[in-house]
Structures are given as C-alpha cells and as structure tokens.
Amino acid sequence: MLARSAHGLYWIGRYLKRVEHTSRLMELQMNALVDCTWDQIHFGWLRLFRHLKTSPQNEELVNWEEHGDSWGLTDSFALADELSFVLENESSILSCFTMGRENARQMRHCISSEMWICLNKAYFEIRDLSIEDIWTKDPMQFYANRVQDVNTFMGVCAATLYRDERWEFLQIGRLIEHAQLMLALMSFQNKSADSDEFEDLEHYDWWSLLHCFQADEAYQHYFGAKVQPELVMNMLVADQLLPNSIDFSLNQIADRLSALGEAPANRHGAMANRFIGRLVSLIRFEWPDAENKTRMLTLAESLALKLHEHITAAWFNYEVDDSVRF
Amino acid sequence: MIQRIAALNKFIVDVYGPARILEDGVIPIDHVRGCPQYRIEMQGVSIPLDVPVGICGTDLVRVNDGFRVLEDNLRVPSGVSYMIANRQATKTNFRELYRRYRVRDVEKYGTLLYETLREFDPNGSTDPCIVLLTPGVFNAAFYEHMFLADEIGAELVEGRDLLVNDGFVYMRTTSGLRKVDVIYRRIDDDFIDPLFYRRDSILGVPGLMHAYRKGNVALVNAPGTGIADDKSIYAYVPDMIRYYLSEDPILQNVETYLCREPEDLEYTLDNLEQLVVKPVGGSGGYGLFIGAEKTAAERDAFSKQLRENPENYIAQPILAISRAPCWIERNIEPRCVDLRPFILTGQESRLVGGAFCRIALLRGSLVVNSSQGGGAKDLWVVKN
Numbered sequence: 001m002l003a004r005s006a007h008g009l010y011w012i013g014r015y016l017k018r019v020e021h022t023s024r025l026m027e028l029q030m031n032a033l034v035d036c037t038w039d040q041i042h043f044g045w046l047r048l049f050r051h052l053k054t055s056p057q058n059e060e061l062v063n064w065e066e067h068g069d070s071w072g073l074t075d076s077f078a079l080a081d082e083l084s085f086v087l088e089n090e091s092s093i094l095s096c097f098t099m100g101r102e103n104a105r106q107m108r109h110c111i112s113s114e115m116w117i118c119l120n121k122a123y124f125e126i127r128d129l130s131i132e133d134i135w136t137k138d139p140m141q142f143y144a145n146r147v148q149d150v151n152t153f154m155g156v157c158a159a160t161l162y163r164d165e166r167w168e169f170l171q172i173g174r175l176i177e178h179a180q181l182m183l184a185l186m187s188f189q190n191k192s193a194d195s196d197e198f199e200d201l202e203h204y205d206w207w208s209l210l211h212c213f214q215a216d217e218a219y220q221h222y223f224g225a226k227v228q229p230e231l232v233m234n235m236l237v238a239d240q241l242l243p244n245s246i247d248f249s250l251n252q253i254a255d256r257l258s259a260l261g262e263a264p265a266n267r268h269g270a271m272a273n274r275f276i277g278r279l280v281s282l283i284r285f286e287w288p289d290a291e292n293k294t295r296m297l298t299l300a301e302s303l304a305l306k307l308h309e310h311i312t313a314a315w316f317n318y319e320v321d322d323s324v325r326f
Numbered sequence: 327m328i329q330r331i332a333a334l335n336k337f338i339v340d341v342y343g344p345a346r347i348l349e350d351g352v353i354p355i356d357h358v359r360g361c362p363q364y365r366i367e368m369q370g371v372s373i374p375l376d377v378p379v380g381i382c383g384t385d386l387v388r389v390n391d392g393f394r395v396l397e398d399n400l401r402v403p404s405g406v407s408y409m410i411a412n413r414q415a416t417k418t419n420f421r422e423l424y425r426r427y428r429v430r431d432v433e434k435y436g437t438l439l440y441e442t443l444r445e446f447d448p449n450g451s452t453d454p455c456i457v458l459l460t461p462g463v464f465n466a467a468f469y470e471h472m473f474l475a476d477e478i479g480a481e482l483v484e485g486r487d488l489l490v491n492d493g494f495v496y497m498r499t500t501s502g503l504r505k506v507d508v509i510y511r512r513i514d515d516d517f518i519d520p521l522f523y524r525r526d527s528i529l530g531v532p533g534l535m536h537a538y539r540k541g542n543v544a545l546v547n548a549p550g551t552g553i554a555d556d557k558s559i560y561a562y563v564p565d566m567i568r569y570y571l572s573e574d575p576i577l578q579n580v581e582t583y584l585c586r587e588p589e590d591l592e593y594t595l596d597n598l599e600q601l602v603v604k605p606v607g608g609s610g611g612y613g614l615f616i617g618a619e620k621t622a623a624e625r626d627a628f629s630k631q632l633r634e635n636p637e638n639y640i641a642q643p644i645l646a647i648s649r650a651p652c653w654i655e656r657n658i659e660p661r662c663v664d665l666r667p668f669i670l671t672g673q674e675s676r677l678v679g680g681a682f683c684r685i686a687l688l689r690g691s692l693v694v695n696s697s698q699g700g701g702a703k704d705l706w707v708v709k710n
Binding site: 001002003004005006105106108109165169260263264315316318320 | 463472475476481482483484486487489491497498499500501502503
C-alpha cells in the first residue's frame, strides 16, 4: 500500500490509543476529586501531565507548580480542561480525536465506511463541548464514554477492516502508543514511590491503576485483595496475559512486524526488528531480576522511541538509496 | 458529445504536431501559439492513443431552440462525484418515485473510468498501476479525488508520494518503490512538474514531464489540453469538426464574439447591455461581466478595460437558460440549470446516462458555478 496511507493509519492508531489512555486516567482523576486528599489529587495531576510529557498552556498553572505549589481541587477545572478540550495542547482528548479524524479523512479510501462513520460520530459528539458542559453534570461518565468510543471504533475496525497491511499498521500504531504511554506511566509511578515527595502515597494509587487498566479482577484472582505495589507493577509491566500490559503490547508489535516482512528501507527495517527484540527481551527476561526498575523503564522508554523512528524510516518516510527495493 | 470530443482531440494532437489546421488557415496561428494555455513543451510529444483528453466535462445549457455548448472542460474537469452522490441521495430519499421510472444508471461511471484509464497504459499490460494524483486535502475537490480513487481502486497519491528515477515514475509503497503506468492527474499543468512549469510548485513531481515525454508513463489528461478549451478557441470548435471529421456539428456553440477582432470588439462595445463578457483564460465563473446587471457607469469603466486589452475577452449573448423547479428554503422555485455530462475517451468514447446538473441558487442568477455558490440536482435520463 501507499507509504503515506500506511503512515496515516499508523497515526490513527496512535491518536486514538492516546484518547483512550488519557480518558481512562482522567476518569480515575475525576473519581479522586470526590474523596481524595489534596496530596493525592496533586499527585494525580502531576502523573497525568508528566507521563503524557505535556504542560498546561495556562502559564499560571505552570508557574505555581514550578514554585512548589500543589495542583489541588481548585485548579482541577482548568487542568481537566487542558487535557480534555484545549486544542493547543497536543495531548488533549479533543486534539487527539481531531488529529485522528483528520488522518482518517485523508485515508477514507483505505478504511471501511463504517469506521469513518463511527469515528466521525464520536468526534462530532465532543467537538462543540467545553469543560463547563461536563463539569457540573457527570465528568466521569464523559471520560468513560470516550473510552467506549475508542473501543467501539476498534471493534468496528476488527469487524470491517481488510486484514492486510492496513490492519497491521493501524494495530502497530495503537500498540506502540500504548507501550510508550504505559512505560512513561510506570516510570513516573515507580520514581514517585521511591521519592520522598510522595511518601504518603497509599495503596489507592496502585489499586486505581489496576482498575484503570482492567487488571483488578485478574489481580484479585491470582494475588488476593491485598495491594502489593511490586506485584501491581509486575503485572502492568510484564504480565504476558494481560492485554493492557507492556509485555503484551511489545509481543504483539513483534508479531506484527514479523507479519509485515521485509521493509522497503532494509537497514531501518532491520533496526526496527532489533529494537523490538531488545524491548521484548528486556521486559520478559531482564525485568523480573532487575534491581533498578526505574532505570530499566527509562531504558525501555528510549528504545520504544527509537523503535518508532525506525518504523517510520523503514516503511513510511524512506529515502531512495541502494537499500530501497524496486 | 462524441463528435465534439473527437474533433477536440484531433485538434490538440494536430497543434502539438504537424499543425495542419494552422497551416490551412482554419484557425489563425497567433490565436493558438499566443494563447497562455499553449504548452510548447508538448510540441512533438507522442500522446498515448492520440487521445490527449481522456476525461472531458462539457457544459451544456438548454435554450428555446435546443441545447448549446457553453464550454468544454478539457483540463481537470470536476463534479462527477456529485453526480453520483446526488443519485445516491435521490435513491435513498425518493425510493418509490425512483422505482416508477426507468432511470439510466450513472453509478457505473467508476467502472468506465477504470476501463478508460487502463487503455492508456504505455506497456499495454492487463493490470497496470493506475494512480490518481491530487493536490491534497486542502483542494476544494479533494472529496471527489478520494471518491474516484476509491471507485477505480487506484491509490490516491500526492506529488510527494511519487518520484522519477531513470525516466520512470515510481510511488513509495510499504513494499518498496512501485512503477506507475497511468496517472489520472487532478493537478493543473502549472503545478505538475516544477522542473518544467512553476518552479515553486510543491504539489507536483520533479521530472514527471521527462518521464511522460519518454513515453514511460501516461498522463490523463495530457498537459497542454487547455489550448482547446480556452474561451477564444471555443469559437472555432464547429470549424474543427468540419475540418477534421468532415461533418456538420450536431451540437451548436453559443454565438461568440472574439474581442480581439476589431468588428467583434465594436459590436461588443455597442451592445454591452445585452452581452456577457468573459475573460478567455477564466473558469469557475470568475471575472464574468453581465452587462444587464451593471450600471451605465460600470459599463463605461468596463468598456475602457475592454479596449485596453481586447484579446483577453470574448462576449456572448445573455441566454434565456432553461429553468427547473428547485426546493429552496422550503418552497419550490424556478432556478437556472446547466448540465455537465462526462465523456470518457480511450480506444473509444464512453458516456454514462446522466450529468452533473448545476443550479444557480440565487433567484434570477445565471451563474451556476459551484465556486460561486451554485447548487446541484440529480438529473435523470429516462430509458425510452
């Protein structure tokens, strides 16, 4: 297929995964606003912004945080707006939906009409909303609905998209985005657990993460009701059966890259395969014995970024040189 | 329509080849060679199938005594997707009514287009690589480009997706570079190759004309076809039909005054109130001067402009264009309409039984162009 179309599908997968991921954590944060302490609320916002690698566009909020003030309940309205509706913030839900839809608009001949209808419908449902519209009604439901939108879209993809490269690139985009976001999230969570700044963090934050990524039932089944941070971390990072774990995503990426076969730009294709191989082995075989988990997560984050770069150079934006196949 | 496109194709091949029609004085040589749409780079180029215009959208209007050709669109005619979309809307919303008539099908246009494009393959293979070249998502007709690419099963490519290597055109795919055989281009001549035409174009493909001139890729429509739909050349189409086909024209032109001719200019200036004056290189309804809608002072000012630059204009009588009942703001009202049937020509000419039917949305307006706020209707050609 046309390289640019494949690139577009890859980014549809990435943008919509980011919508789903951010929405899950926002739902969690909205829940925290109801009964959590000031510190927990502050931690929740920091976790969201830091692992998404974004800052509020509102300079006052940035300044407060830089000067050691907490982001508490009273800042939450503005902070939620930043991650939900501010188009200038590239990580906001509306921004990601808009970009995902724009990619789809340009790729309409590559996707099924039902996928387009589904995405379009979801986009128009939120396009004209603002934070005021959801804040006083049911913000948690709003974010839950966004997760449902993305799940529905992925379901329609699974039901209607032809299983050729289109499917593979959409899935690879989704899976890489998931792996990168989860690595960043786990890295932040792990660093925070080790630091003095958040020494009062309770089990709530670990349990809520399990719940957020649909791992709570499996956890209880295998480990009981007691929340043990190390077990939770292991589960979200290295569980081979949990669809939202990092290990699961990385293995899926490896399978899909292997299904794609040789890339047009051989050198980058080989590098992409090497990086996914290193990532899989890092998480599956080195993680259980690693003493410094934070360092390992940081390394994995940088490998995942390089993986993305090599996939892009190998299949989408390759240059014409001797390594390109005619 | 088929007669007309046959003559126009012969004319284009001729003017970029032996130029017999110019030598024989049927059309003044300076009218052709001095026309901004004349592309010297096409001189002597072998055009696949001798058919420079594979896709033509000719504008027809109906007046009291029959149909007239308003203009021929031979470069990158658009609107065919709206013809099909309108039909789909009608079939959805007027199911019973539609069922009662034996309406000719327009939805097979995609198949006809594919068959036509396939015939242009320079290698004559059974499965040529056909692409549709679009300026991109910001182009007003992008929807149509996408729609047509989907209909014919071609990749929708932008200039950056293509490259020329060793005189052949390739597209970047996820399996490597794939050789392209036929390009249905929806980019104007000026932007198609920055090495030949506008150097600042980022929409085109550097080296594309080189590959085309070598005969390694087919461009549909060929560059330089604008020479035959320029408004100053339009007046000569009946002469072309007689010259090339030895037939009388079946479809008539609208009477046209070439302002570059002193007699025609004087007539135009004397009768400005009854005429519509058009810039020769214009399209989309831009730059029209409808004398009856202007004040005396505006007509005087325009007369001066006309005298200073007469070769840039033609004039035509204001036509009593056919009207059709239209649904306007919850009322049925009469509006002017025109038709744009699409003629596909490869080894033979093909038409679907329908046309893109444009309407002037403003009451009393004669301007149906979509770019001027025109609307559209579904047109039914009913089987006898």
